[in-house]
Amino acid sequence: MVRFFSSQSFLAIYSGCLTVVFAVTVLAGFARPWSGNASFDQITVRRMNVVEPDGTVRLVISDKAEFPGLYLHGKEIKRADRQDSAGMLFVNDEGTEDGGLIYGASKDAGNGPSSFSHLSFDQYDQDQTLVLGASLEDGKKASGVTVNDVGAYVITPEFIADAERVKAMPNGAERSAAWAKLNVKYPSAAERGFFGRQKDDSVRVSLRDTAGHVRAVLMVKADGEPALDFLDGAGKVTREISGNK
Template sequence: MFQALTLGLAGAIVVGLVAGAGQPPGPRVEKFDEITVGRINIAGPNGINRIVLAHEMPQAPFQGHMLTRTVPPGCAGIIYCAPNGDEVGGIAVSGDAERGHALMTLDYRNTPLEAIGLVTHYGEEGQSASFVVMSPPTGSIDVAKINANDEAEVKRLQDMMVRRIDLGASPQAAGLTISDREGRSRIVIRVNEKGEPEIVTFDTAGKETGRMPPAPSQPGK
């Protein structure tokens, strides 16, 4: 009797194993009420990271290399990556009791260059917020040369970092600045620290060329 039961159980196990052979494994599901980690990499089936969360801002993956960031100590962040692994945006938060900032960006493709950014800042003068649009890239960048400190390639990248639109508000004023391809402010629309609205235009040398409403005339002029 015991031997018959043993053989029957063994047969059932073998049948079960054979029946399950060749079937793809089901998704592994784990449930946690809370988890504490220093970094999480969310990768696709090919192992390429698509989202990275870390208490120290991750380096920027691009063209199979890692670009070192210049960020304040303790800057936590999230980066989003394209299917090829290149960074295409992210969120960064840093600061202490006295000053700090938070930043959210979307990047241009195929060039390690920010496209738009949302920024908040706090410091001695209070808090401020801004929306920034950067100029589109004018070519591609060799990240390997950047990491090798190739002066010409570093300068090419720096020359592409041009702010074209800056919309912001601070305790003193709120305004919109539109710049040319060289990053020179050409049109400023704002409500100044006196609460007065104004539109000001500038030439390429930074000299004021127009104002609405006109500036009050000064005695002796």
């Protein structure tokens, strides 16, 4: 018996049994759903998805390379124009995009520094209705808050495909005509109000009608002069009240 326990056959069987027990233990650990909490001093990731117990994505935090496309009712639709910034994507209870935060900055030789930040919140199954943004380009600074009206239609995969097709067209009359046709089928968002700093160094409040036409502007110009302008539907100033009058 002692000779058997020291034999090569016993050692091979013993080793095999240990391997099987170890494999079962590891697999059982992976199969068991994680139900505890963990604390980390630091975690480094390229992308993090926050999900509900049923797997519905609710928040994505990502670098540029892994930034997601558009989420519509639990399905992700690729978007080529979302590869230039890192940030966060908000997703509602139904798995549809509900706004987000993107940002970026760079300094190119000969062009100087540029930067942008964009925080937005969307209407249900539609586009952004509230936007907080800031930018720097060619030495010109702008920042402000924008309130939009969006279309009554629902954003669908077909709408995204149509928009991406037009975006991919070369600039010119044909592309402009395609955009005009697309806007008839899917009316674009209309800006209703804006408060912020403009690239001409003025600060202003701009109010628009339901068609997006500017109807009233309260501003302080770059030279410090205050002014209040009223405009008609064609954009013509019908009355101006200046702080110097």
